[in-house]
Amino acid sequence: MTDLVQPSPRLLRRLRLDGWTLATAAIAAVIAIPVLVVLSYIFVPTGDIWRHLASTVLPRYLATTFWMMVGVGLGTLIVGAGTAWLVTLHRFPGRDLFQWALLLPMAVPSYVIAYTYGGMMDYAGPVQSGLRALFGWRHGDYWFPEIRSLGGGIAVMTFVLYPYVYLLARAAFTEQSVCVLEASRTLGAGPWRRFFRVGLPLARPALVAGVALALMETLNDLGAVQHLAVDTFTAGIFRTWFGMGQPAAAAQLAAVLLIFVLALLLAERWSRGDARYHQTSIRYRALPSLKLKGIKSALTVIACTLPIVLGFVVPLGVLIWWAIRSQALGFDARFLKLTFHSVTLGAIAAVLAVALSLVLAYGARLRPTPMVRTLARLSSTGYAVPGAVIAVGVMLPFAAIDRTIDAWAKATFGVSTGLILSGTIVAVTYAYLVRFLAISFNAAEASLAKVGRSMDDAGRVLGRRPHEILASVHLPLLRPSLLAAALLVFVDVIKELPATLILRPFNFDTLAIYAYDLARNEQLAETAAPALAILAAGLGPVILLARQVGRSRPGHAL
């Protein structure tokens, strides 16, 4: 009679439900849960609260978020695409330096730049005080741009997010057919015309992708907008949950924010359109770079220096100045403990993310069925979802599970189990995986794709099983890219603020949380120590990217 209960191996084979497929499906499902939870709140009636939100703050959140996206989108596009065009197709003093130095602002988290500019530019800050002292002005005598405003928010976000556009635009310009640009030149197109009529349209998919990434980071940001008093959705979610104690309403706000994200993802996919079918030629040739002279050369150098100064040198300088001024420097025992917390979380998340990604990517390679591919894709869309939304999606089910277990334990054994999941590093690690799995998955998938399929076949014919091939063939070949992926996840976790803020265990502070708390208390100078540490960690990925940029210099094949 056992035949009836056990699924026949034949059926399993037909469904292709082997271990790897099941593992892929399980990972994808677990990673998808938080987003699905948040989405489900669209349908949960919360009555009065929602009506109250809709009639009071919702329109403001919508408008602010919209203008923030427009502003940061345009800003990063102009700065990122402009500098990329200058460095890829022109020769001027220091071009090789600018190629990678333009990436430096990536190391600065948005909340850190917001704290430094906020501290420098507000009424009591050194800039305005200095002007008053210099010209003998007093309050109300002069006009000065308000840093704590939508405009200020757009400016600081642009300063640190333009490298996303720069990086992708630079790659696109580098890959562009030399012939097309030379042809446009022989047809009499000047430099501006070449940029607007040839270079820009050809690079459009890359530019949209870059801007989309920058905007996802904008939607994700909590620290900067809170400090600069810009009421975006993410700030609203946080306030609704913790300020007003309304988790359900916060989840509904999060659901609305998800729709913004979805629109971004669709726009990015749509703009790629046919472009993904284009193959760039393998042969490289030196791009026809135009040598700039005199005033043009000077203006170009200034145009490339300015973003680096505004997005990196100024915040770094301010932090160093603060660190020196607050004599204790802030590098004390507490700082060490926070660093340890940050590093622990980063390391756990990095190792888990890389391990899960490897299973996902290898599973998809072994069984490239549509189902497995869709699942793998699904589990890597979390990068687009703001940390606050993921946190809400993790918190709600975890709290429910904890309450259930607690009630059951009380009823059965008469003891309270308290918080098992929601108040522990399980919750916050889970959120990191949801958000950052895409980074390591893309790395694992891309480098696996470079290993020829005959390597797997050779291994199997020579007597190894799939998991042994993963260990003896793929792992050694993938090691460099997996290490790089682990570093990226590690650093992103250290920089991460909103999800950590919501989900970290009680009294388990990290460097980012410490900086955030100090900034909330207006102890800006004291943020120097944690902010400098985070910034130093952030330089890791920048160095990795800079090396890639150096290797892919036009005219030099990889």
Place this chain on the structure above:
Amino acid sequence: MTAPALSLTGVTHDYGKVRAVADLTLSVASGEVVCLLGPSGCGKSTVLRLAAGLEEVQVGQVAIDGVVVGSPGAHVPPESRNVGLVFQDFALFPHLTICNNVGFGIRSTDQDARRSRIMAALGDVGLAHAEQSFPHMLSGGEQQRVALARALAPKPKLLLLDEPFSGLDTRLREQVRDVTLEALRKSGTATLMVTHDAEEAMFMADRIAMMREGRIVQEGTPIDLYRHPTSLFVAAFFGEVNRLSGQADGGQVATRLGVVPTRLPSGARAEVAVRPEALKVDLSGGSGVPARVVSAHPLGRSTRLVLALDDGQRLRARIWGLHQPALDTPVTIALDPAQAFVFPAD
């Protein structure tokens, strides 16, 4: 009688809607070298992958040494089949030394035994000196030989070669072919090789199976296939042919170049394929069918001629030695009827 090293029986294989292999039956006796020959996309590589276990059998049966290893629903995975496979791109593991590449498939725990097998396998292909090198440090020909050594080192019951020489340039190919054949003969392993190069198949094979669109269209010794092709397709695949048409009449076909014997029934339309070397060209204009020289290319040992008959039909011929006849030189052609193949016209 012992069971063949490999036998495929009634195997049909589809990739989605595309039929790659259709009702194919083929066997390789132990110690025999069989070549699957056919144009690209004819399904020959699929046969190899089915034999190796890299594809699961959909219809039919695959047996190695008389043991069924693949039939619908029963699949012995490649790692349990004990077959060797040499890949078109060699597929050497770039992170392992030559020594470790060759040793990859040897599951012996005894380090000395393992090492002596590696060195023996490398010695057979003349690469014992390269054991500590990495694949990228070797030339294409050497990499191919390492791939062969790696496949033979675990002493497989069956060796599969997938276009093993197509990654090499012409000059190197002949050299590596010699080494490969010698190593195969020495090991005595039953071998199934896939190639699209007729000359290569003739060089290597005891037996050739000619494939077209998923089916075997003719099977036999290299000389059989060359001398007695059963279709125009096979005749043309083994070398250039001139095509003449005619009608069968009383066991003969009358063509522009003379009469050729046939078994086709009287009245059937016939197509006659003639190899260039079957045309005897007389440059001094003796007896035969008159023609004119359209072009002449001295190639060294022979000269390749394009000739035109009175009605304009072009024929390709090959004559020994170096000749440079002027254009429009009148010549005569005689046909060797024994080297003309008659097929029913479709």
